[in-house]
Amino acid sequence: MNYTTKQKAILLLSDGTIFHGKSIGISGTTFGEVCFNTGMTGYQEIFTDPSYFGQIMVATNPHIGNYGVNKNEIESDTIKIAGLVCKNFSNFHSRPHSESNLFDYFEKQNLVCISDVDTRALVSYIRDNGAMNAVICTDKTSLEDLKMALAKVPDMKGLELASKVSTKQPYFYGNETAKYKISALDLGIKTNILRNLAKRDCYIKVFPYNASFQDLSEFNPDGYFLSNGPGDPDPLFSAIEVAKNIIENNKPLFGICLGHQVIALANGISTYKMFNGHRGINHPVMNILTGKGEITSQNHGFAVNREELEKNQNMEITHFHLNDNTVAGMRMKSKNCFSVQYHPEASPGPHDSSYLFDEFIENIKLSSN
CATH class of the missing domain: 3.40.50.880 (Class I glutamine amidotransferase (GATase) domain)
Incomplete structure (x- = not known):
């Protein structure tokens, strides 16, 4: 997708803080506890790790998708994260062993992803204010509706998953x-x-x-x-x-x-x-x-x-x-x-x-x- 055609999207935290970005092209709304991973590689293993179920992942590595996906690098049968937040999402991959690009992989499993986010600022904010629930929205749902829906999402503490x-x-x-x-x-x-x-x-x-x-x-x-x-x-x-x-x-x-x-x-x-x-x-x-x-x-x-x-x-x-x-x-x-x-x-x-x-x-x- 060309950068200029990307739709505006937001990440809304439960304390009301908003981070702006762009949809990678998969429309929707997704909820979860926002967290960040500091790994420079291994994004496909992270996305399919069942331990991340119910969490919106923030990638601290600024480039996601650049080496594509491979069937031998999954930790379960499906993507387990609730959504992805990243700085730069690449539709093109350049690794010889990759089998397809990350966008197609996400699209098949309908994973909502927001890119062009200031992830350094977001991670700093989470570090200072702690893990909290959040929602990614790419479909222009009103802010008030998102806040009401987000308030109903259960906290991770006490949650059996x-x-x-x-x-x-x-x-x-x-x-x-x-x-x-x-x-x-x-x-x-x-x-x-x-x-x-x-x-x-x-x-x-x-x-x-x-x-x-x-x-x-x-x-x-x-x-x-x-x-x-x-x-x-x-x-x-x-x-x-x-x-x-x-x-x-x-x-x-x-x-x-x-x-x-x-x-x-x-x-x-x-x-x-x-x-x-x-x-x-x-x-x-x-x-x-x-x-x-x-x-x-x-x-x-x-x-x-x-x-x-x-x-x-x-x-x-x-x-x-x-x-x-x-x-x-x-x-x-x-x-x-x-x-x-x-x-x-x-x-x-x-x-x-x-x-x-x-x-x-x-x-x-x-x-x-």
Whole structure:
């Protein structure tokens, strides 16, 4: 689309602040919690990550779409973000491995996107004022109507979203002759997590978010996994109960992101909604056990209460975020259970933390001896 033909569009924040831009050509209105990701690459993985369900994504990289899309770079079957805000949207792509342009990809899934926005100013505003609900509008709906509709959008705190992105039926991933069997609870699982487990000789059965411990155990797994996902962990009563049962039976358990928070809640440790959250592929984490720093991929708006965790005699912190000292990893002292708040499977992001999948396999080996 030629720049001069682009229709005017707006981003309206719940506090009444307006940012102006242009529609990329897909008309409509979309609502969600506005957040930003600091990654320079990996936009397709971000857009399809189930953890972003219900969120309007602001891209801090000024150029989006310049390297097109590829079917091998998706983390789920469909786009999961509610909408996109960017500075420069490119209809043209120049990567040899790309299969189509980003506009066609968006148009097929009817994703509303606004470009030509001052994203530096927008990100600065969110950093100062915190995450909040917002609406993108490209179809000239009146401001008053937008404000009334936006006021009815529920806050992310207290919102259960895992059911919106979880599989409806169990399915298998990997080679059925693999050495290890894993039962994975799908709270919004990323495909690259399954890839990482499969290449470590695991055959995974993926279960819906509300599956019971009995359901997961009937697969007779060597280990259990609790996945990442969107929304507040507090309403996930079924998943919390599953985590309690796995821990009580001292089965090997590994949790990532939302799964990490569920494990904390299963141990009586609360979680809280962060002012902004961590979203990007450049977040520094300290591994307390090794004394080494790691650059990590992160995507979460909730965190585990560090003070409560430090007081819990059964738990210990293994990793913390170097920017704000929030809990980035933990383990149980007398149980075969550990978790991290960030994404060792990356996609997008660095591979500094992929060793955590190896540790999970080692825990499984030790439990079988």
